[in-house]
Amino acid sequence: MATVVISLLGTVLDQKGRGNNRWDKWRPNVAVCMHPELSIDRFEMILHPKYTRMGQKVAEDINEVSPNTVVNIHKVSWEDPWDFEQVYGALHDFANSYTFDRENDEYYIHITTGTHVAQICLYLLTEAHYFPGKLLQTSPSPSAGAKGQYHIIDLDLSKYDQIAQRFRHEQLTGEQLLKSGISTHNAQFNKLINQLEQVAIRSSAPILLTGPTGAGKSQLARQIYTLKKQRGQVKGEFVAVNCATLHGDNAMSTLFGHKKGAFTGALQTRLGLLKTAHDGLLFLDEIGELGLDEQAMLLKSIEEKTFYPMGSDQPIQSNFQLIAGTNQNLHKAVLEGKFREDLLARINLWSYELPGLRERIEDLEPNLEYELQQFAKQHGSLVTFNSDAKQLFLNFALSPAALWKANFRDLNACVLRMATLAPGGRITENIVQEEILRLKKAWQSPTPLLDKRIRTLQQFLSKETLEEIDLFDQQQLLYVIEVCLSTKNLAEAGRKLFNVSRMQKKTTNDSHRLRTYLGKYNLSFEQLHSSSVS
Incomplete structure (x- = not known):
């Protein structure tokens, strides 16, 4: 050198x-x-x-x-x-x-x-x-x-604790960067950012960001990279991927790369994201969605800084720092066998749970101003509220009626809509009222999972019949239908549904018990299968 x-x-x-x-x-x-x-x-x-x-x-x-x-x-x-x-x-x-x-x-x-x-x-x-x-x-x-x-x-900063106090101004600058310049008021969130700023500068170990969808994990990961880049901690790229989009060979190839001819369709060599992130920062959002094979290779890559691309016997080196994001409970996923315990232990050294918007509602107004500033930067057009419109929006946004299900993504979307519709760059009361109705309607709609279950029941029951069944009974019936659809005959379905209680009876007739239960709703095993096929 x-x-x-x-x-x-x-x-x-x-x-x-x-x-x-x-x-x-x-x-x-x-x-x-x-x-x-x-x-x-x-x-x-x-x-x-x-x-x-x-x-x-x-x-x-x-x-x-x-x-x-x-x-x-x-x-x-x-x-x-x-x-x-x-x-x-x-x-x-x-x-x-x-x-x-x-x-x-x-x-x-x-x-x-x-x-x-x-x-x-x-x-x-x-x-x-x-x-x-x-x-x-x-x-x-x-x-x-x-x-x-x-x-x-x-x-070595650890030897100079007293002198380190003189750097408070630099630290505040780092904290503001991590908060994207937003003057947040929530004490718990500010405390989290304060510690994360120190960790980002002093450590290159993995960081785990948890919290609900839309809480800002992706944006915070990018800001951590910007801070480390500013301080000379990294010189490589910021590389981000949502693991929920990775499946099978595509997951392995995307993360670790592949050699030409490694599998059908591998027409040329691919570096992979881990190599692209060399000397930089790799953000794996929704890391809980990774398959177990990918998890094993990722663990080796973190610990040894080397990995093997698909179809290659030559190791590749990559000195990257990992930030992982998830809205899942990874400890529960470990118990269910869906996530490797050793990988969780490795990425859980620094773990931070980001609160949702409702949990830090006092930060809504400064984030509202931030979203308007971002709109101005991206569209070259300054947009503001008139005073009555802003108060109308804040009265709703801070009330229990505002659910903010998607957290800051909801806030970003509603500001984008209002700013786009604002005549002459002024958001009026009429625009705010329309947006409030739009948000309420969106939040009242079923979640995708519940919507799917309702559609399943509607396939076999009329709307009138379904409205007469309690929600508890709907969920029980749905489970029974799903078991029936996954089995070949009535007896097999009965054995699955009554696997405990059947052992306590002198004689077992699982088929009869199941047929009787379905009959309460004018359904039959055969009808379920025929309707499903049709």
């Missing part, structure tokens, strides 16, 4: 001495390049434009003592070198604009030169990973002459 030093020009110490006399003086930036054991390939010198000529002379002297060192001069401006905000801002901008190559370069941040304010700023930016390197400190030494001595400091 190449050794790279990033340093400020020392406007006092670096110009000590005149003519040949300067070689007898300790000059920090020249001296650091005089140590044979610290071979410096590149020297990135930061200076104010008015000291450019001085910087060029120092660069020439560096080349004289270390001919193989390439010196690059970077001009960075601030009006007052003792103004913390100006200096920090200028160095922060430099760090964001500089292209760091951590795979091929090893960085040392020289904090000996510059004002004390500049040195403090370099320290803070290095600790916060804006400069991804170690600190380099030099000092004069009577026994070492002009080259002096140096010390390398590898920062």
Whole structure:
């Protein structure tokens, strides 16, 4: 790896001495390049434009003592070198604009030169990973002459608990990023984000995000990536996939890739998402939907950072961080044999449950403003409520009548509808009233699962008959019908339905018991099968 030093020009110490006399003086930036054991390939010198000529002379002297060192001069401006905000801002901008190559370069941040304010700023930016390197400190030494001595400091935040308090401003910036800039009020959610911000920066271990559909798991995962990218924690891509869309060979191929000819239809080699996420972040939403085979390969990939694409005997390496999302109870899935216990243990180190919108209803109004801002960005058109319309909407949105079943997805959808229909960019009371009716109607409709069950019963019973049966009896009848449809004859269905009580009777006639039960609803086993086929 190449050794790279990033340093400020020392406007006092670096110009000590005149003519040949300067070689007898300790000059920090020249001296650091005089140590044979610290071979410096590149020297990135930061200076104010008015000291450019001085910087060029120092660069020439560096080349004289270390001919193989390439010196690059970077001009960075601030009006007052003792103004913390100006200096920090200028160095922060430099760090964001500089292209760091951590795979091929090893960085040392020289904090000996510059004002004390500049040195403090370099320290803070290095600790916060804006400069991804170690600190380099030099000092004069009577026994070492002009080259002096140096010390390398590898920062470990855990050793500096008191100093870490000074970074609260940076932490708040990170928290706001994770919240997409939304000023949330819910204390539990804010506490969750506060800890997650620390974990995102300090850990590369898997993170598990749980919570209901629409609670914001996908958006939070992307914001975690943005924060880590901003802090130099990752340099690869953000790769996301909903595991509910992956099945069979497609699941294996999508995640782990395949070799050409690995299966029918594999016409060319495919890298897979794990490889695409190398040095980046992989978000697996609805991870509970993954098959057991995929779960086993994923576990190996997390632990060993290697995996085998389908049809290949050559391992692939990928250094990715995993964020998993789910609205399922994975512990229950483990008991049911649907999810691997060892995989859950591996991804459950950092687990955060995101509350739904109803659980943090005090955050609805700031999220409403956020959605309007997003609409303006995407459509180039500013949309606002008139005062009465906004109050009408909030009165409904905060009331028990607003169910917000899909959580923030419902809020996003209703803002999109109202903003699209707003004449002249103003959402009126009429638009709000129409949207309230639309939401109420949507929330009153059956859930997809219940809707499917009702359709099953309607296949065999008239609407009038169904309305006369209690919901409890409907569910029992539905189960009986499903068992009948899954069996070949009346006796087999009876054995399944009465497998416990039949053992307590002296004589068993399961077929008769089932026929009698179905008869209560004017149904028969044969009728169920014939109606199902037709």
